[in-house]
Amino acid sequence: MQDDWLRYSCQMALPGFEASSQALLQNARVLIVGAGGLGCPAAQYLAASGVGTLGIADFDEVSVSNLHRQILYNPADVGRLKAEVACARLQQQNPGIKLVPHMAKITSTNVIQVIDSYDIILDGADNFETRYLLNDAAVLAGKPVVYGAIYQYEGQVAVWNLPNADGSRSPNYRDLYPQVNATQVPNCSVGGVIPTLAGIIGCMQANEVIKCITQTGELLKGKVLLFDAQTMQSRVIKIGDVTQTNIKALEITEHIPTVTAVELKEGLNEDTYTLVDVRTDQERDEFDIGGLHIELDEVEDNLQEFEDDKTYVFYCSSGKRSGEAVKLLKQKLPGVKAYSLKGGLQEWNLN
Amino acid sequence: MQDDWLRYSCQMALPGFEASSQALLQNARVLIVGAGGLGCPAAQYLAASGVGTLGIADFDEVSVSNLHRQILYNPADVGRLKAEVACARLQQQNPGIKLVPHMAKITSTNVIQVIDSYDIILDGADNFETRYLLNDAAVLAGKPVVYGAIYQYEGQVAVWNLPNADGSRSPNYRDLYPQVNATQVPNCSVGGVIPTLAGIIGCMQANEVIKCITQTGELLKGKVLLFDAQTMQSRVIKIGDVTQTNIKALEITEHIPTVTAVELKEGLNEDTYTLVDVRTDQERDEFDIGGLHIELDEVEDNLQEFEDDKTYVFYCSSGKRSGEAVKLLKQKLPGVKAYSLKGGLQEWNLN
Amino acid sequence: MELNILAFGIAKDIFGAPSVIVNLDEGADTATLKTLLETQYPRLKQLASYMVAVNNEYAQDENSISERDEVAIIPPVSGG
Amino acid sequence: MELNILAFGIAKDIFGAPSVIVNLDEGADTATLKTLLETQYPRLKQLASYMVAVNNEYAQDENSISERDEVAIIPPVSGG
The missing domain is CATH 3.40.250.10 (Rhodanese-like domain)
Structure with missing residues (x-):
């Protein structure tokens, strides 16, 4: 055991989690898109557990109304760029990993280039446009996406676009929802969200990322987990083994004046x-x-x-x-x- | 709406979550026992959501092997008292709440006095002795306990000792396990624990605390939730409506030379x-x-x-x-x- | 047959309840159920897509539904 | 009857598997099941207490068990 692995001794004591699993984490490159309600807890646990390279993509600034659930930020950070604040805080938490802030908005022009240097994408976005963009780009680039989404007291988690043994790919976000009219689905600032739900779903996403990297456990592959924080009930819906979609190109990001x-x-x-x-x-x-x-x-x-x-x-x-x-x-x-x-x-x- | 409630606007937008719910949080006093794998994420979310008084009880110091799951601490904090570091960090996160560190070990001599100034106890302890002590003291004092426990990939969550309409109390920890031989159950340093499980279970505990304070949702009352991070399956086991225990006194804490x-x-x-x-x-x-x-x-x-x-x-x-x-x-x-x-x-x- | 439909997310708001009961011919397919729901609740159609889960499996349009099935409507969620 | 017993936590280590099959008379009670398991797996008795859940309900010693029941052994967990 390497000396600096004392930090990881309590996870390396797990059955099925070897020194080689820790090395896999150390060599892994994970891009977290959205350093908000989901991205904050997910990033904390991926940094803590020793993921070697962590990209944090968010072009937004910290605002006061974020603070009830975006637990990486203090009121003193209001107005600062989330990606920068998050990276600085996570670097203190684990000086042994590499943190890469991405402050440019992710668009159809830059998404392929941004995800190119990562193995896995964690989708913690707060809008449908970014979710579809990440999904489609990941399908085109052949990378898995660990998806999470929250609204009020309910959340969803899934892992998209994993390779099957026969060379096909597992379902992706467009298998679940081929397209969405974003004006018809309220976001958290309209309908609200309970902060602990963000924590639970964000940690579940980090959990699936670690399982994916270390090849342990049973991933939410071809499935979507639904969780209700009011009743603490969860259910797993089976979608299928193979994607039925045929994604060939990205939708062009519209410029909003x-x-x-x-x-x-x-x-x-x-x-x-x-x-x-x-x-x-x-x-x-x-x-x-x-x-x-x-x-x-x-x-x-x-x-x-x-x-x-x-x-x-x-x-x-x-x-x-x-x-x-x-x-x-x-x-x-x-x-x-x-x-x-x-x-x-x-x-x-x-x- | 008070000006300083902009911070909480996204939870106050929730259906069933009124300005009066936020006031209930602000007036609530929650004691978190154990600022470890469960206590860290729970404290983060309870502080973020505006619980007015948060006590953090832990006599232990930060050690390197904590850092993979105890996300409030940095390597720079190693050797410092967890309760002090946690309170300082949480105070930055929310300057509008009161944080109270408790650095003395909780024993049969002081437990009644410590819990006296709190409404709800969150059990994030890492040993059976403290769990039973908290449970029994809370039963004697008539306060609810939000329980969480983790081992390897599996966790448990429940809410103990809630009042029933007829004046009786819901089950407590001794309904589930009347007593335990602590030498026969390995702890996390032996069997390991996956950090994301700590995050998920700790956030679920914070979630139950918020529901308990704001009187929203359906608590895990008379039930225990089991969660498996390897398969993402969870199940809720029904224990009963009324406690069958008859706790009359605390077990005396043994002094360990x-x-x-x-x-x-x-x-x-x-x-x-x-x-x-x-x-x-x-x-x-x-x-x-x-x-x-x-x-x-x-x-x-x-x-x-x-x-x-x-x-x-x-x-x-x-x-x-x-x-x-x-x-x-x-x-x-x-x-x-x-x-x-x-x-x-x-x-x-x-x- | 009388079918109890569970609502998730924004579907609770659209139905105005956590579940609704609809009348459908025994063995009707998912497409028929969707058409019926979208007629009664036009906002459902405006979402552009939503998942119908039958006994915790994604239901394709051509899958038939029977009275004993547990049917859930699960719309998209954007928050993060 | 043959009963499949699901193991949680440390019970997986004690049984050496995530589930085991035991032979029990149809309608036997929980106490009988516990005695049988503790004879085969003495470490289970050493725990001092553990929960037996039948169909996701806490089973009292006197509750009888039938072949169709889902039985789980859920030992105490201390970690935090």
Whole structure:
């Protein structure tokens, strides 16, 4: 046993976990996409257990409303880049591993290059676009994805795109959900999420990554686990052995035109923009900056509200839902000018 | 909504989770016993979610072999008291809560006083003696215990001693296991533990604490959840609605006589002590400091080896197993002098 | 037959309940169930896709369903 | 009857397998099963206590067991 492996002695005492298993962890390169509710706990345990190279991809900054579940961050970190803060904290936790921050947004242009230097991708994203992009890129590159997703009290975990003995591949995310209308599925800032669920699902993802690297246990291959934190019940749904999908190319990432809070304030003074609030009634009741109010999932049914000669600025709390609204408008009403308020009302209130 | 509640907005958006639920968390006082594999993740999430008063009870120091699963600690913390390090780290994570370190070992003398100022006890202990002590004290004091335990790839979670509508109490730990022979059940340093299991079970405990405080969801009351990280299967075993136990007093904590590594080295020079290694064959093969070799679970069957006129010093890696051996000897052979090497070989090798 | 349908995630909101009962011909296939549900709950169709699990297995459109089966509707989840 | 007994935790080590088959009279009670197992595996008795779960319910000594039941032995766990 190497001297510096005292740190790992309690996992190397496990039946089926040999010194060679620890060496496999040490040589492994894992990319965590999304350093949020799922990525934080997953990264902590992968760093602790000695995964040799850990990439942390997130272009977002720490915000106050993240802190109830994103346990790598302190209030003092608000406004700093998550990938940087996470890497610094994890490096203190385990100085013996290599941490690589990726601060650029993952798009169809860079995804293949980013995942190229990793063996396994942990999908802890908070939006469908990134999930599909990672899934499709991993299928094209022949790499496994350890998937996790949470909403309110329920979570999902699975391992996608593993090789079968006959050369075929196990199911991937598009076997489960071929495509999704993102404007119709609320995210955590709308429906909320219980922080402990993020911890449980993130740790389950790290668990599957370790099993995948060390080739121990039985992976969630061709299956998806559903967990309910309110009842503590879980069930495993069998999907199948072989993927039925035929993914040949990436979907091109759409550019979402944005305006900053400063630009918007100037523009409003000059009467340039029409505001559209896409938040819920409840959020609207608490605070708003005026304009139309059409909840994100109602925008598609209200396209007649938008006129070709006007310029619309959509807003929500963080910029995520307003971004989805702009994407929808670009697709359905390409003649209408639409922007998303960058950073949402959180950013607005800081300026 | 209070201004400082922006931090909690994503959990307050949950159905069934009101501003009053957040106030309940803020007013709650939770004692975490054991700031180890279970206590670290549980404390992180309880601090993050805004539990107003969090006590952290642990008399142990951070050691290198903790770091693979005890994610609040860095190598730079090795040798420092876990309760102090944990409280400092958690206070940075949430400056809006009160953290109370308890560095004294919990015994039958102080347990009632320690738990008195808390509403709920989270049992993240690493030994049976503390588990029974907490359980019995909580039953006597009428407080719920959120229990978690791990070994290798398997974990257990339950909530003990909740009030029923008719004034009776739900089952407690002694309904499940009336008593245990601690020398016969290996702990994590013998059998190992996968770090992600600690994370999953610790987060499940925090989840039950939050449900218990906010009175949401369905608690693991009268039930125990079993989780297997190798297969990701879990099952919930029904125990019953009402406890069948009748706990009237605490078992008195036995004092374990110890010698320090320095004292032992001197004593060995003077031929005062006979050493007894209670570790496994595998551990013995790697390194030993001589003496008899009787694995902890074999000591009871080899009592004839011990002579009344000799003084024995038992040793293991950390001092936990040797302590159990000394307790067994005091009980079975009260005429034999027996000590435990404090801090085990880890301490020996530092001196 | 009367079929009890369990709802997960956003399907609970769409159904307005954690489970709903639908009437279907014995042995009807998954596609028929989906069409019926999407007629009663148009927001389900707007999701673009969702999983139907029968006895904890992913159900293809052509799989038939019987009264004793446990049927669950599991929509996509995006949060992280 | 032949009864398949699932092992959890340290019981896997004691049995030397994740499950074992024992022969018992149909309708025998839990106490009889425990005595039989403790005779074959003395280390089980040395634990001082362990849980027998029948169909995911805690089995009292006097509960009888039938061939169709799922029986699990769940010993105590100390780690944290």
